[in-house]
Amino acid sequence: MEPDMTRTAIITGATSGIGRATALRLARAGFHIIATGRSHERGAETVRQIKAAGGSAEFHSFDVTAEGDWAAFADTVTKAHRSVDALINSAGSFFSKPLPDTTLEEFRDLWTADVESVVLGTKYGLRMMRDTRSAGSIVNISSLAGLIGLDDCSAYCAAKAAVTHFSRVAALEGAQMDPKVRVNSLNPGVIYTEMITGAYGDSDEVKAFVMDGNALQRVGTAEDIASAATFLASPAARMVTGTAMLVDGGRGAD
Numbered sequence: 001m002e003p004d005m006t007r008t009a010i011i012t013g014a015t016s017g018i019g020r021a022t023a024l025r026l027a028r029a030g031f032h033i034i035a036t037g038r039s040h041e042r043g044a045e046t047v048r049q050i051k052a053a054g055g056s057a058e059f060h061s062f063d064v065t066a067e068g069d070w071a072a073f074a075d076t077v078t079k080a081h082r083s084v085d086a087l088i089n090s091a092g093s094f095f096s097k098p099l100p101d102t103t104l105e106e107f108r109d110l111w112t113a114d115v116e117s118v119v120l121g122t123k124y125g126l127r128m129m130r131d132t133r134s135a136g137s138i139v140n141i142s143s144l145a146g147l148i149g150l151d152d153c154s155a156y157c158a159a160k161a162a163v164t165h166f167s168r169v170a171a172l173e174g175a176q177m178d179p180k181v182r183v184n185s186l187n188p189g190v191i192y193t194e195m196i197t198g199a200y201g202d203s204d205e206v207k208a209f210v211m212d213g214n215a216l217q218r219v220g221t222a223e224d225i226a227s228a229a230t231f232l233a234s235p236a237a238r239m240v241t242g243t244a245m246l247v248d249g250g251r252g253a254d
Contacts, residue, residue, distance in 0.1 A: 002114070010087045010125070011026070018188070038062075060076070064121060114163065139187050143160040
């Protein structure tokens with residue numbers, strides 16, 4: 001498929017995991033991809049994979065927790081592109097630790113990475129879509145942990161709950177814009193990505209843990225989340241805003 005250069009998608013955290021998978025999936029759907037992340041080397045690899053598959057992409061390295069970086073990035077994008085049609089806020093962090101052993105510094109670091117980055121991304125995403133007069137879609141990657149409690153994950157659950165509820169409020173503001181902008185959170189269950197293997201290792205036991213409590217008894221992958229993000233970013237979801245879409249194999253259904 002020849003990419004439609006009039007459609008542009010920005011993906012934060014596109015250097016690995018869900019972010020990279022989403023960048024590749026949106027490229028296959030015909031979007032020009034603006035991938036972001038901190039690692040130039042890994043960002044270049046994302047761009048290489050997209051172009052090798054016949055897509056179109058560029059990479060920008062900046063800190064998604066720094067407002068000055070977002071402001072400069074938004075200015076660059078709106079000068080270079082006629083529209084900003086989708087923004088996927090995928091960058092984030094994770095750790096698991098009992099609350100009595102969690103330091104306030106660790107909590108604040110996770111909050112900055114997982115919540116403040118999404119708040120800034122949504123703020124500047126709305127600005128870019130307003131300035132380019134784009135009827136865009138913003139997808140904030142949250143988690144099942146933003147809807148239920150998980151042992152030893154108090155900081156992560158709090159952060160993802162904030163992302164989920166913030167996205168609902170942002171959807172109300174986006175609906176008041178002209179053209180209207182949709183905002184949704186995408187809430188994966190336990191997905192087998194580098195975030196999980198980095199915390200727990202890469203083994204059959206970890207894969208069994210990923211499937212534990214999962215009604216479909218499947219190992220969820222980054223590509224599963226990328227497919228859902230692509231739907232939310234597309235005109236097929238034109239009536240979907242302010243929702244928290246679970247992609248968890250039924251883990252949260254009981």
